Amino acid sequence: MFALRIGSIVRIFTTVTALAMGVAVVPRAAAQKPSPPYVAADLWIESNADTLRAVNHRIWSHPEVGLQEHYSSAQLATLLERAGFEVERGVAGMPTAFVASAGQGRPIVGILAEYDALPGVSQAPTPDRRPREENPELDAGHACGHSIFGTASTAAAIATWEGLQSAGLGGTIRLYGTPAEETGVGKVYMVRAGLFSDLDAAFHWHAGDKTRVSYSTCKAVISVKYRFSGLNAHASLSPHQGRSALDAVELMNVGANYLREHLREDARIHYVITEGGGQPNVVPPTAEVWYYLRADVHQDAEHMLERMREIADGATRMTRTTVEERIDADSFELLPNRPLSELLQRHLDRVGPPLFDERERAFARSTQVDLPDAPEEPLFTDVMPLPDRPWHIKASTDVGNVSWQVPTGGINVACYTNGAPGHSWQIVACTGMSIGEKGMIVAARTLAGAALELLADKTLLDDARRDFDARRGSSPVPRSVLPQDQEVPTAIR
Numbered sequence: 001m002f003a004l005r006i007g008s009i010v011r012i013f014t015t016v017t018a019l020a021m022g023v024a025v026v027p028r029a030a031a032q033k034p035s036p037p038y039v040a041a042d043l044w045i046e047s048n049a050d051t052l053r054a055v056n057h058r059i060w061s062h063p064e065v066g067l068q069e070h071y072s073s074a075q076l077a078t079l080l081e082r083a084g085f086e087v088e089r090g091v092a093g094m095p096t097a098f099v100a101s102a103g104q105g106r107p108i109v110g111i112l113a114e115y116d117a118l119p120g121v122s123q124a125p126t127p128d129r130r131p132r133e134e135n136p137e138l139d140a141g142h143a144c145g146h147s148i149f150g151t152a153s154t155a156a157a158i159a160t161w162e163g164l165q166s167a168g169l170g171g172t173i174r175l176y177g178t179p180a181e182e183t184g185v186g187k188v189y190m191v192r193a194g195l196f197s198d199l200d201a202a203f204h205w206h207a208g209d210k211t212r213v214s215y216s217t218c219k220a221v222i223s224v225k226y227r228f229s230g231l232n233a234h235a236s237l238s239p240h241q242g243r244s245a246l247d248a249v250e251l252m253n254v255g256a257n258y259l260r261e262h263l264r265e266d267a268r269i270h271y272v273i274t275e276g277g278g279q280p281n282v283v284p285p286t287a288e289v290w291y292y293l294r295a296d297v298h299q300d301a302e303h304m305l306e307r308m309r310e311i312a313d314g315a316t317r318m319t320r321t322t323v324e325e326r327i328d329a330d331s332f333e334l335l336p337n338r339p340l341s342e343l344l345q346r347h348l349d350r351v352g353p354p355l356f357d358e359r360e361r362a363f364a365r366s367t368q369v370d371l372p373d374a375p376e377e378p379l380f381t382d383v384m385p386l387p388d389r390p391w392h393i394k395a396s397t398d399v400g401n402v403s404w405q406v407p408t409g410g411i412n413v414a415c416y417t418n419g420a421p422g423h424s425w426q427i428v429a430c431t432g433m434s435i436g437e438k439g440m441i442v443a444a445r446t447l448a449g450a451a452l453e454l455l456a457d458k459t460l461l462d463d464a465r466r467d468f469d470a471r472r473g474s475s476p477v478p479r480s481v482l483p484q485d486q487e488v489p490t491a492i493r
C-alpha cells in the first residue's frame with residue numbers, strides 16, 4: 001500500500017466503489033464542499049499504479065544512454081497521447097525530445113521528465129552486485145533512477161490534467177520530455193530553442209536516498225572535448241616521422257591535473273579518453289579527451305575553460321599536433337525558489353514518505369554490503385523539513401538552465417538504499433523493483449498536487465515570480481559558452 005493518508009483512502013475508495021457500482025454515492029463532506037483538485041489527481045495515479053509500474057519496468061529493462069532514448073521517450077509520449085495530450089516529438093533538433101500539452105491558456109505549468117541511462121552500470125534487480133544476464137550486451141543501467149523519474153513526471157502531468165478537468169479549471173499543463181540529462185544536453189538545447197519562454201513555472205524531481213524538497217543549488221558544468229590531430233607512422237620503424245595525438249592528450253591531462261591545485265576548492269575536473277589510438281605499433285594520428293569542468297558558480301567554470309584552452313594549446317606545441325575544441329553542453333547552477341519549495345513541502349507532507357515493508361528493508365540492507373559508512377536504517381522513512389537556506393548539491397543538472405528561465409521547484413524522494421552513492425549499482429537495483437516504484441508514486445502525487453494548486457492560485461505564481469526576479473537580480477546571470485551556431489550533438493560520444 002502506498003503512503004496514502006487515511007482521509008484520502010476513504011475518499012478514493014468511496015469514489016472507486018461508487019464508480020464500480022455505477023451509482024452516484026457522494027461522501028457527505030464532499031456534498032457541502034468540493035474536493036480539492038488533487039483528490040482527482042491522486043485517484044488517477046492510484047488507479048493507474050499498475051500501468052505506471054509496468055512503464056517503469058519497460059524503460060528500466062531497456063536502458064538507453066543519452067540521445068538514444070527512442071524506446072523510453074516513446075513509452076512516455078504514448079502514455080500522454082492516450083490521456084489526451086498533444087505531443088510534439090523531435091523538438092529542438094533532438095529526435096528523443098518532446099513536449100506534451102493539455103488544457104488551454106494561462107497559466108502554463110511544466111513538469112520535467114528525464115529517461116536516459118548511464119553506460120557501464122548494468123545491474124539486475126537483486127540485492128547483490130550482479131550484472132543483468134537476460135540482455136548482457138546492454139551494459140547501461142538506470143544508475144540515476146531516470147526510468148522512475150520519467151514515469152513519475154509523466155504520471156504527474158496526466159494526473160494534473162485529470163485534476164484540472166474535474167475542477168473545471170483553466171490553464172495548461174506541459175510535460176517536457178528531456179533527453180540526455182547525464183551529459184547535460186537535453187534541456188540546454190531545449191532552453192536555447194525557446195521551449196520554456198512562455199512557461200510560468202516548472203517542477204522536477206529526482207530519486208534520492210532521502211525524501212525532501214530540493215530547495216537547493218548545484219554546480220555549473222561545461223562539457224568540452226579536445227580532439228588532437230597528428231601524423232601516423234610505424235611506431236618502431238619510423239617513429240621520428242610520427243606525431244602522436246595520444247601524447248598530446250596525455251600532456252594535456254598532466255597540465256589539467258597540475259591546474260587543480262590553483263582552482264577554487266569547489267572546482268571539479270573529470271575526464272575520460274574517448275579515443276586513444278588503434279594499436280601500439282601505429283603512432284596515433286587522432287586522439288580525444290572529454291572533460292567536465294564544474295564549479296559552484298558558472299563564472300568560475302568559464303575561468304576554468306580559459307585555462308584549459310591554454311593547456312590544450314601548450315600540448316599541441318609540445319607534440320606538434322593541432323587541436324579542435326567542441327563544447328557540447330553548458331549547464332548552469334540551479335536557481336532555487338522559496339515559494340515553490342514551500343508549496344512542494346506542503347504537498348510532500350500531505351502525501352507522506354514512501355512506506356516500505358520488511359521485505360524491502362531487508363533488500364536495501366543487503367545492498368549496504370559495500371557501504372561501510374551507510375546509516376543504520378536501510379531505507380529513509382521520513383519527510384525532511386524545509387531548511388531555511390538552500391542547500392548545495394555537489395553534482396550538476398541541466399535543470400539549472402531551466403531555473404534561470406522560469407521559477408523552478410523540485411523534490412527528492414527516497415527510492416533507494418540509504419547512504420548509497422549516486423550512479424551506483426544500488427540505485428539500478430532498487431529502481432527496478434518496488435522500492436523505487438513506491439517513491440515514484442509519492443513523487444507523482446506530490447508534483448501533481450503542487451502543480452494543481454499553482455494553476456489554481458495566481459498569488460502563488462506571483463510570489464514565485466517575485467522570488468525568481470529577486471534572486472536573478474542579485475546573482476551574476478550565467479553567460480553560456482555554447483557557441484551560438486553549435487549544432488545539437490547526435491550521440492554522447
Ligand SMILES: [Zn+2]
Pocket residue numbers: 144145146181206
Ligand atoms: Zn539523474
